Amino acid sequence: MFLVALGMLMFFAGKIPGLGRLPGDIYFHRGNFTFYFPLATSIILSILLTIIINLLLRR
Numbered sequence: 001m002f003l004v005a006l007g008m009l010m011f012f013a014g015k016i017p018g019l020g021r022l023p024g025d026i027y028f029h030r031g032n033f034t035f036y037f038p039l040a041t042s043i044i045l046s047i048l049l050t051i052i053i054n055l056l057l058r059r
Contacts, residue, residue: 020041022038022040022044024039024040024041024043025037025038025039026039
């Protein structure tokens with residue numbers, strides 16, 4: 001169930017404005033090579049998921 005929810009989150013995350021285009025995200029494009037590493041987005045999502053899981057497990 002958790003993997004399904006995570007997959008849905010990743011599917012719809014591209015439709016959230018600003019997510020994936022934060023100032024700390026690394027994007028490199030040269031010729032036909034593109035490298036994208038969403039560092040800031042990953043950190044923010046990790047913090048949010050940690051808070052949500054901690055709130056759910058305290059009950």
